[in-house]
Amino acid sequence: MRQVMVGLAALAALAGGAHAQQGEIRIGEINSYSGLPAFTEPYRKGWQLAVEEINAAGGVNGKTLVVVSKDDGGKPADAVTAANELLSRDKVDMLAGAFFSHIGLALADFAKQKQVFYLAGEPLTDAIVWSAGNKYTFRLRPSNYMQAAMLADEAAKLPAKRWATIAPNYEYGQSAVKVFKELLSKKRPDIEWVGEQWPPQGKIEAGPVVQAVAAMRPEAILNVTFGPDLVKLVREGNSRGLFKDRSVVSFLTGEPEYIDPLKEETPEGWIVTGYPWNTIKTDAHNAFFKAYEAKYKDYPRLGSVVGYALVKSAAAIMTKAGSTDTDKMIAAAEGLAFETPFGPAQFRAIDHQATLGAYVGKTAVKDGKGVMVDSVYRDGKDFLPSDADVKAMRPAN
């Protein structure tokens, strides 16, 4: 409600735009706050914590770090409007954020056109650093390809030979399936792909999909659905015995955003990527976890880690550049090593992809809650294609 009041007050003061203050460094942040609050609320808490920590430690280059945040309403066109506002009214020094891949791509293209630095946090599409990559755009999270490679490694160890896939029918699902198939078939030429299901994103008819997959008689299943679709798929699959005696490999399911709602219905033994916040015992994560819990009285979600690492890495870029000049920031970011709650990572010079990794583990139910067990951290740098392949995919700037 508070924000509503702020919004109304802001309406009254429409004309007055924020202007850069002396002694401030500004990051313009854009995300789907109204459309995807389940991700963006923990995400916002994450970057707010990072801003607080950075300023408590003296800011960036002696200046106070300020993040100006805008909602994109889940639409690329509105994201571009917001980016315009951030640049020309709020005078931000760099752009950051986005969740959806197509919004990330729209912002990356906008950054290229306006020659401004853009740090993508969450968008997973491979295109943003490869086929549609550009000089101005960097990406933090392990991409679709990297997660597929991590999962394909595990999948190759399974005895299963007959594989079926279920993925949402849009670019994310399509490229996840494509890369996973390619990598797994390379490791295991004996594997047979027995069928695919492509429910529309957010509108799965889970019963028929589960029946259709069962009829393919696969030994293992790749799942790429998430959110409410995943819940429906899991519930129907449990009722119809689809997952009984079958291996399941699943993208993102171990992220608290997606596994928490499943509670006691969480299927056991799925091989997933995710964020097992309660079992990571590294110093880097402990420090982040304690600070987060103390500030918000809640445990972090994966979004919190992304938001936190996004702002921390942006600050690291600007510190190394010693300025907010775009070209200097790009030069500083290429090859820059930075710290995250998951451990050290680096922005690759070759394609501007960060080497941040992900945890791979198995799902289980503990005290009526879905958790990840036997998790291991997979460093992103080990799951990327060869430099020659990357160069072939990425247009020259």
Added chain:
Amino acid sequence: MDFLVVQFLTGLAGASSLFLVASGLSIIFGVTRIVNFAHGAFYMLGAYAAYSLTERWEGALGFWGGIVAAAIGVAAVGALVEVTLLRRIYRAPELFQLLATFGVTLVVQDLSIILWGPEDLVGRRAPGFRSSISILGQQVPSYDLFLIALGPLVLGLIWLLFHRTRFGVLVRAATQDRDMVAALGVNQRWLFTGVFALGVFLAALGGALQLPRDAVSHTMDLRIIVEVFVVVVIGGLGSVAGAYVAALIVAELNAFGILVLPQVSLVLVFAVMAIVLVVRPYGLFGRPEGPPRTGTAGLIRPWRPFSGGERIAVAVGLVAAAALPLVGGSYLLSVGAEIAIFCLFAASLQLLMSAGGIASFGHAAYFGLGSYGAALAAKTLGWPLPAALAAGAALGTAGAALFGWFCVRLSGVYFAMLTLAFAQIAWSIAFQWTSVTGGDNGILGIWPPPWAGSPAAFYWIALALAAGGIAALRVIAFSPFGYALRAVRDSALKAEAVGISRRAVQWTAFVVAGGFAALAGALFAYLKGSVFPDNLAIPLSVDGLVMVLLGGVETVTGAVVGAVLFRALTIVLMSYTDYSKLVLGLLVVVLVVAFPKGVVGSLQGLRPPWRRAAAPPVAVPAR
């Protein structure tokens, strides 16, 4: 074989879920003629309320009691909305209630996040229906069997209600002929409230019953609303049995369709609707309505071109708009260009809705085709800006000519829904044809060349084309062709009698409107630098409707004011709050009550009384 039987049963369960929600929508539309956009919102509220109650109340009684209590509670909320909001605007022009229910939907979306939190909620399974039953060696959830039985049961109960009670008889009578029911002295107020509450009850029950198999989330409403509209239209408006048959067809075609073509769910319902409507223009069980007893002629103030003084005012306004680059920064100019583009888009839709009397629910299709036409011409053919804009307009015009040819064979809501179906088919092509359109990753890098690249230059281009386009649309509205279009709108019979072909005139208008929308879309591509399937998706079509209704559907170009108001509000609110939908929805509701003929329409109503239309006796005359 065993598998096919089970797949059929699974489809049946899906059909029942769909039918519960669709039947409520059908009943509401049949009696009140309200296109209840908020039906999905009530469905979602039902699910949320049921979640809260069943988590609190224990045992089987707690679960089933919670489901029913949630549906009753939400029905009470629905009745409240009807009494406090909709009742005020039954006299408003047709479709205006859609604007009010759109506002309610926006409010409910944000309220549900505030009340129930952002995370997906998974309710408990139904007591007594937790397990599955083995049928022909396949596991079928017993809850599916429960749903399979429930659909026909509810259908039977509705039949009993409609055929064995006085309330039901009145509902059927009102569905058939509202004027006659009113003339016979039936208190329509309470009839409407009762029907609305009943419809909302069914929606909420449908939502609550998804608890054991779905996740409750704040996107549930949008997931279902379009689909149930489609089901209602396929079945035939106002026909409850038709809604069941349609739900059955849609669910079964989906269940078996994915076996052959796994991607089919994306477009299936819309393809089915398009085919059904082309073959049967009133749906499977709908009946053509006789010519309207009182046309809309009496409702609409006679139009006239701008007087001398008004022309000067418009010219001054234009000069002021053109002077914006002198005072505004580049952000303000990009917003200005965006608003100009949406003014043109809304004005093109208004030609159809106001002069033509035919409301398109899929006008974004032509906007989007314009975007893609321009983007493809610029990217793959390397055409310069003016040629690419022309290519966009040409593609949109061609699309409108093709789709319009089918659409103008229909009328009323059936026409509207066929335009929606074609828009969704166009959307799914843009979405799925990755090699040409880039799929949902879109086409990037559509930026204007340097001479048009500065914010001021592009703003002037957008303003000039939008102003020119809107002026052309006004000229068309007052041309002989415009008079023919209005004649067809006011009385198709009389118009045909004097030799005006309804279809030819409406088709021409459809193509013209599509062409101007496509020009707007082409400009939009260059403004944003990228094109995505969002450019022809349903939300944009809805935005267009909202702009026209907000401006005033009885005006010539009031949509321009509606577009400025709506787009500016959206942009400003999104910039300042995450709860932009809540604030926007409340503002829309306030505007609806304050200006029941749209902003421009209502302000014109303040003119001398002889210009005002005589108020119709009750509600809007049946059409």
